[in-house]
Amino acid sequence: MLLQGLLFVARRVLGLVVTVAVASIAIFAVLAIAPGDPAAALAGGSVPNPATLAAIREQFRLDEPIVVRYLGWLGDVLTGDFGRSFVYRADVADLIAPRIGTTLLLVAYSAAIILIVGIGSGVLAALGGRIADRAVTAVASVAMGAPTFVVAIFLIALFAVTLDWFPVFGSGVGFWDSVHHLTLPAVAMSFAYLAFVSRLTRSAVRTELYSEHVDTARSRGIRPRHYLMSDVLRNATPQVLAVSGITIASLFAATAVAEQAFGVNGIGSLMVEAAARQDLPVVQLLSLFMVVAFVVINTLVDIANALIDPRTVAKGSNA
Amino acid sequence: MKTRPALTGSAAIVAIAAIALAGCSPSSDGSTVELFDPADLVLATDPGSNPVDKVTWGLFTEPDTIDPVRAGNDPAYITIGNMCDTLLRVQPDFSIEPGLATSAEWVDELTFVIELRDDVEFWDGVPLTSADVAYSMRRQADPESQSVNTSAYESVESITATGDHEVTVAFVTPDSQFRNSLAGPAGYVFQQAFTETVGEEAIGTASGGIMCTGPFELEAWTPGDSITMVANDAYWDGAPLVKELELSIITSDSTITSALLAGDLDGAFDVPSASADNFLASDVGTLFVGPSTASMSFGPTTAEGPAADPRVREALDLVIDKEAFVKAVLNGYGAPQRTFTPPFAWEGLEASAIYGAAYEELPDNTNADLERAQQMIEEADLDDTELVLAIVAGEEQSLQSATIIQAAAAQLGLTIEISQLPGPEFGELFYIDEAREGIDFVATTGYLDTPGVLLYASYFAQTDGLFNWSEYDNSEADALLAQARTETDPTKSAEYFTQSQALFAPDRLQVSLASQYTRVFLNDELTGVTTSFAYIASPWALHLGAK
Numbered sequence: 059m060l061l062q063g064l065l066f067v068a069r070r071v072l073g074l075v076v077t078v079a080v081a082s083i084a085i086f087a088v089l090a091i092a093p094g095d096p097a098a099a100l101a102g103g104s105v106p107n108p109a110t111l112a113a114i115r116e117q118f119r120l121d122e123p124i125v126v127r128y129l130g131w132l133g134d135v136l137t138g139d140f141g142r143s144f145v146y147r148a149d150v151a152d153l154i155a156p157r158i159g160t161t162l163l164l165v166a167y168s169a170a171i172i173l174i175v176g177i178g179s180g181v182l183a184a185l186g187g188r189i190a191d192r193a194v195t196a197v198a199s200v201a202m203g204a205p206t207f208v209v210a211i212f213l214i215a216l217f218a219v220t221l222d223w224f225p226v227f228g229s230g231v232g233f234w235d236s237v238h239h240l241t242l243p244a245v246a247m248s249f250a251y252l253a254f255v256s257r258l259t260r261s262a263v264r265t266e267l268y269s270e271h272v273d274t275a276r277s278r279g280i281r282p283r284h285y286l287m288s289d290v291l292r293n294a295t296p297q298v299l300a301v302s303g304i305t306i307a308s309l310f311a312a313t314a315v316a317e318q319a320f321g322v323n324g325i326g327s328l329m330v331e332a333a334a335r336q337d338l339p340v341v342q343l344l345s346l347f348m349v350v351a352f353v354v355i356n357t358l359v360d361i362a363n364a365l366i367d368p369r370t371v372a373k374g375s376n377a
Numbered sequence: 378m379k380t381r382p383a384l385t386g387s388a389a390i391v392a393i394a395a396i397a398l399a400g401c402s403p404s405s406d407g408s409t410v411e412l413f414d415p416a417d418l419v420l421a422t423d424p425g426s427n428p429v430d431k432v433t434w435g436l437f438t439e440p441d442t443i444d445p446v447r448a449g450n451d452p453a454y455i456t457i458g459n460m461c462d463t464l465l466r467v468q469p470d471f472s473i474e475p476g477l478a479t480s481a482e483w484v485d486e487l488t489f490v491i492e493l494r495d496d497v498e499f500w501d502g503v504p505l506t507s508a509d510v511a512y513s514m515r516r517q518a519d520p521e522s523q524s525v526n527t528s529a530y531e532s533v534e535s536i537t538a539t540g541d542h543e544v545t546v547a548f549v550t551p552d553s554q555f556r557n558s559l560a561g562p563a564g565y566v567f568q569q570a571f572t573e574t575v576g577e578e579a580i581g582t583a584s585g586g587i588m589c590t591g592p593f594e595l596e597a598w599t600p601g602d603s604i605t606m607v608a609n610d611a612y613w614d615g616a617p618l619v620k621e622l623e624l625s626i627i628t629s630d631s632t633i634t635s636a637l638l639a640g641d642l643d644g645a646f647d648v649p650s651a652s653a654d655n656f657l658a659s660d661v662g663t664l665f666v667g668p669s670t671a672s673m674s675f676g677p678t679t680a681e682g683p684a685a686d687p688r689v690r691e692a693l694d695l696v697i698d699k700e701a702f703v704k705a706v707l708n709g710y711g712a713p714q715r716t717f718t719p720p721f722a723w724e725g726l727e728a729s730a731i732y733g734a735a736y737e738e739l740p741d742n743t744n745a746d747l748e749r750a751q752q753m754i755e756e757a758d759l760d761d762t763e764l765v766l767a768i769v770a771g772e773e774q775s776l777q778s779a780t781i782i783q784a785a786a787a788q789l790g791l792t793i794e795i796s797q798l799p800g801p802e803f804g805e806l807f808y809i810d811e812a813r814e815g816i817d818f819v820a821t822t823g824y825l826d827t828p829g830v831l832l833y834a835s836y837f838a839q840t841d842g843l844f845n846w847s848e849y850d851n852s853e854a855d856a857l858l859a860q861a862r863t864e865t866d867p868t869k870s871a872e873y874f875t876q877s878q879a880l881f882a883p884d885r886l887q888v889s890l891a892s893q894y895t896r897v898f899l900n901d902e903l904t905g906v907t908t909s910f911a912y913i914a915s916p917w918a919l920h921l922g923a924k
Binding site for chain 1: 438439441442520521523524525527578579581582583584599600601602625626627628629631632633635636638639641771799800801808
């Protein structure tokens, strides 16, 4: 059993490495063949002098073949040198380091809201009777359809400008100030995902609620509180966990819109700025970072599911 | 040509509504957009009289560098202007006064002498020397340093420190624009020792910083978040009233608007004109509108087909109602413009009367004249009536302009396809010949950061001009432009220029759509900020303070 478990983990980790490796090639190639000359971005908004452009190309090795550039980049990344930003002429690591904490806190905050409110409301809708179900479904439908930037404008207008409970922009200094600053962005980001997780939890719990063994329990007159926890919720957990994992993993990408809208200085807004200005080293590294975050979180979810329900190890989950 | 950063966010929604209404101009709430009255333009608000601990100012984009030599966009200029001094200083009315230099004059045809103040220190207390100035100018002139200001030094042969407080510039040919350039980004001065110690790689970055003599000293640049500066109490032109100036980077239009209206930000330049009604209604601050060199135009990118035919360009100019354009695209915050050189570029110059009189002589392109336009198209007898207009993607003002141009062209039987190119690809149009293949026109918003009239003319009208893609060839205009360049007497130079302009302007090497005004929002507790476009290369917060 232990050996089987270790093999399972090893397989998942290998899959992770292969996925990231393939993704790194794809990211590098797609960005390298994208139209537009990055040297132009470096020359500022003004008329580039050919000699200035040549100096920039040389400094950033833009004239070398793509394979050489990829291998050079990969070697550098693996040895901890993340390259230099075309636009800011600073080390990419120096650009990411001060922002990563903010983004991680924002994602964690948002994930907490999604999990607590999403799963809670989903369970409530499944078990709380008709009115609760209808109410949760209606709110979730609206939330699911609301784009983050629209929610952002609404939240700022109401809670920052009119009520003045939260700041309009910024990332905050220190933990509690950051939490204060990140509340509106986290709520805005959670909206659509929260509705999704809620709907999914509801149907997962419902499915279990009407499954054969629960039917049997119910028909035997066993009271709900005896089988709810042990059977219904436990059996619904892997499905909910898998979906939550994907949701949280994709939150990293969602930070792009939310951070931009709330003037939060994080990875997401850096990604948007870098992409708009064709700052390849930054876009490449952040794309890779997002792939890694996505794959790692999904792998962790698989392993967690395996711990909850060892049968998935034998089946070889593909979540 | 410098292009503006893209506007994003909620303004886009407003803009889409405006496009549909181009031509007439009621705004979405049914009220009518009015043209802003030029009599209400403000150059600068009254100087502050009381100290302020901290001012937080909004920046729409993060500067990519604050190295005065490499900086090439608005946010960088807005940042550097308060930290570094130029040799001459542009005033709010775009006139030129002494700066670090007490005088900067031609002493003979090929020699220009700069006399420096003797009481200037860098932030670190080290006195400014003529060696620093010569070093700064040489670095500005050197493409190896990745300078964006090399063109200002094109005719320069050598730069020498000829005394403790004197620098002499020798020229290959005289250049009448050179003195003006010293009041722009090409005239920024920085410390030699600091620049060399930090090195070319790191100078002007968030970690490397800069060392200048300006009224505010760089305190910290937190990437993505803010740039903070503190008052330089030993400043030679008087210590600023603001103790700490924080430039906050906020890339969303709607967020910066909300932050200004909520009082979280004290002010910002270039606020979205689409939100003007909100700013005007605010009881937190005031919207100031100032004159600018920013202008919108489109011009030919090919020497073949209808775009290269001056009659077609004139017809397009005649068919677009410029007042309707200003109302629809700029929400009224601008004015029609008769030629590509915007009046504010020369209004502060010594010879402004000559430029002004000549400008008034140019054909008035404000109102549409469909009949004459159709006549011109008939005369042109075109084989091809399908044209491609390139704009930068993601900038709704450009898209609106293009849509208006498209609708106007349709009235003349011309079909215009709009090609939206991402920023870097759009940038390539300007210096890679192949990138312009299949494109007939390009529409841009540009601005001049330095007083003077020669730049656009040398790009568009000169036979060997950098952007003369239609291969316009007018030897008489060329000769006069060359004389305007080499004649260092301002009056004579203005006469040559205006004679040349009278020849090339009717050929619409750019179809000028509008001059744009600056829009500056300032909290009502503060005053003393530059509100004209002079903020782009001058210490705009030097006199900022509490009322």
